Amino acid sequence: MAKTLEKHLENVDSELASLILKLSSVAKVISDELPYRRGKADTENVFGEVQLVADKWADQYITNELRESGMVKTLVSEEQPEIVKLNETGTFNITLDPLDGSSNIESNNSVGIIIGIYKKDLPAQGKDMVAAMFILYGSVISLVYAVPNNVSEFINTKRGFVLRAENIKIPEPGILYGVGGLKREWLPEFKKYIEELEKDGQKLRYGGSFVGDMNQILHYGGIFAYPELVTKPNGKLRLLVESNTMAYVIKQAGGASSTGKGSILEVKPESITQRVPTYIGNKELIEKLETALK
Numbered sequence: 073m074a075k076t077l078e079k080h081l082e083n084v085d086s087e088l089a090s091l092i093l094k095l096s097s098v099a100k101v102i103s104d105e106l107p108y109r110r111g112k113a114d115t116e117n118v119f120g121e122v123q124l125v126a127d128k129w130a131d132q133y134i135t136n137e138l139r140e141s142g143m144v145k146t147l148v149s150e151e152q153p154e155i156v157k158l159n160e161t162g163t164f165n166i167t168l169d170p171l172d173g174s175s176n177i178e179s180n181n182s183v184g185i186i187i188g189i190y191k192k193d194l195p196a197q198g199k200d201m202v203a204a205m206f207i208l209y210g211s212v213i214s215l216v217y218a219v220p221n222n223v224s225e226f227i228n229t230k231r232g233f234v235l236r237a238e239n240i241k242i243p244e245p246g247i248l249y250g251v252g253g254l255k256r257e258w259l260p261e262f263k264k265y266i267e268e269l270e271k272d273g274q275k276l277r278y279g280g281s282f283v284g285d286m287n288q289i290l291h292y293g294g295i296f297a298y299p300e301l302v303t304k305p306n307g308k309l310r311l312l313v314e315s316n317t318m319a320y321v322i323k324q325a326g327g328a329s330s331t332g333k334g335s336i337l338e339v340k341p342e343s344i345t346q347r348v349p350t351y352i353g354n355k356e357l358i359e360k361l362e363t364a365l366k
């Protein structure tokens with residue numbers, strides 16, 4: 073019988089294991105609540121995006137659960153303008169996208185939760201993360217967690233989260249690409265790079281949910297990008313709560329990330345709301361991309 077998440081976590085530091093388990097139960101509650109929280113809230117987040125009832129509720133729910141757990145010192149969330157102080161004696165600092173891809177709720181495509189786990193004070197560099205995880209609400213609920221050089225995936229069953237794969241490595245060669253942003257706003261050299269991938273037989277798959285789109289890259293290989301755009305030189309995705317976390321997961325699976333000018337994980341954050349052009353995938357494709365953008 074497949075190992076449960078609890079059993080699997082016996083291999084990691086016990087405090088980290090407790091935090092991941094806590095987040096796994098939080099994720100199930102959120103999935104149970106989503107059918108009832110699909111409307112628009114009358115507020116915007118710090119990025120000027122209209123919040124959904126689900127975004128706000130998930131953010132508050134996770135924040136409260138983490139506060140009560142006592143394990144977390146501070147939290148940076150996509151839905152909150154400042155660093156949130158939770159517990160002075162907590163071991164971890166967390167970055168959170170409480171409901172990524174929430175514009176997919178209307179059409180019932182995938183959404184998820186993205187969590188970066190640090191011991192250093194935030195904002196820190198992505199390379200300082202001690203672990204990362206994401207939960208994907210797809211045809212099943214899956215949970216992926218990454219610690220140095222090891223990425224494991226679990227699916228939610230009647231027995232709770234059970235192991236689907238461990239020591240996951242991004243397949244070589246990758247077969248997919250997924251790119252956000254208006255195509256007419258891509259830089260000409262990036263357009264050319266994508267045309268070359270197409271010539272090599274790579275197939276387009278873009279779902280509009282970072283967590284879902286990255287999970288495809290983890291399983292099939294390829295490259296995901298929310299690139300530099302003519303009108304938005306830093307693209308859309310947020311360094312702390314989105315790009316770093318997925319860049320960390322893919323790195324532990326043998327892949328790489330880039331802002332176009334070096335690894336995302338090396339960027340020194342200037343603010344908690346900073347955005348970065350985001351390119352994540354197979355190492356070879358990231359190297360090719362950096363050459364193409366030079």
Ligand code: AHM
Nearest residue numbers: 172173174175252253280281282283
């Ligand atoms: P969100 O966290 O508010 O949902 O925004 C981030 C999302 C990502 O999931 C996805 O990669 C991107 O925005 C999609 O943007 P677009 O609608 O421009 O394709």
Ligand code: MG
Nearest residue numbers: 169172173314
């Ligand atoms: Mg997001």
